Amino acid sequence: MLQYTSILKSRPYLYLELKKASQLKNQGLDEKTIRSKAIEENIFAVNTEARKREIASTVINRIEGLDNYILDKIVNGSLQTSKQLAIYSILKTDRLFFEFMKEVYKEKLLLKDFIITDKDFNVFFRRKAEQSDQIAEWKDYTFYKLKQVYKRVLSEAGFIKNSKKEVEIIPQIMEEEVVQHLKNIGDMPYLEVMLGEI
Template identity: 35%
Template sequence: MDHSYPYIASLTREPFLFYEMRSTAKLMAEGNSDDAIVKKIVEQNLFQYPTERSISRMAKACIKRLHAIEDASLVSAIASQPTDTAKQICLYALMKQSRLVWEFMLTVIGEKYRLREMSFGKIDLNTFFMRLQEQNDTVASWSDTTIIKLKQIIAKVLVETEYLDNRGADHLNPVWLHPVLENAIRSNGDTAILPAFNCFS
């Protein structure tokens, strides 16, 4: 992750989107162009959204996120692998796209796994954002509403990817990194992020 990359709050509009990512990945894996993918998703209302504009916007967001992983084999895996594997790859895609999620997963989650300190609570999210607000003018300028929404979305992502059993859980589950993703992370030169997936070998 390039640290000159700005912090963006787009997560509030484009959360985890697993179902949408999977539908988009299927079309991408079939070799459709980006424009053709958007067209198909809109025409067939694959996301079941109320307006064409919202479908088109989200389809483009998914395409952008899939391109962020820079790995065709992972795009195919999102389309075809079992749900838990595909969700883990979607988390990696989200991390590649969002410096915020990348740093949270590495400095908070990865650090807990490293120290075998499995407790987790609102305080961890609060501390992470407070530290960022002190260090970064962009994050400091976000409204309280935005910060609250981002915390909720990150917590929801942790539940969707089985790091947490539910929103009220007070400890992290030990996750297992699927080999298809581990191999890709290593070949993409992203080994720094392995602790976020409880992988230390």
């Protein structure tokens, strides 16, 4: 099982970077080559050496768990499908984000309550801190930052509309072929957190 991390706060959605890495993988490049291109050729166009390495390692971690069909859909699918699959790649690699989507986002969808409040975030993080000694040691600032980043990631992906006070869920419609593929490869849990009921 994945460890809990707060890594998402410094390496959020990275949609364009994921798309670029997926394209290179589609062209037959392996992860090692993509990593060296990121560092030597700065394909993700970032300023510092540390950032090049950070982004390369995050994006490569996300594409490692994706099959050719998914990679192709990220690169060549519709914008909505591509962005949904970018969220899927985060769900597969970030345990805390997955649990947030399962315990807060999906629950709201099922209850047809399309507003996520600050209180919902706070209750979720407090519950996780009670369940995990590791999370219990995190500073308040980490939770504050994660809350901002979760909102930003979901907003950039088109999963929510973000206003000052609250967050409004935008229920997702996913291509039937993609839904079928994720079911076939046994990834129902990820589908369910994105779509609610299937």
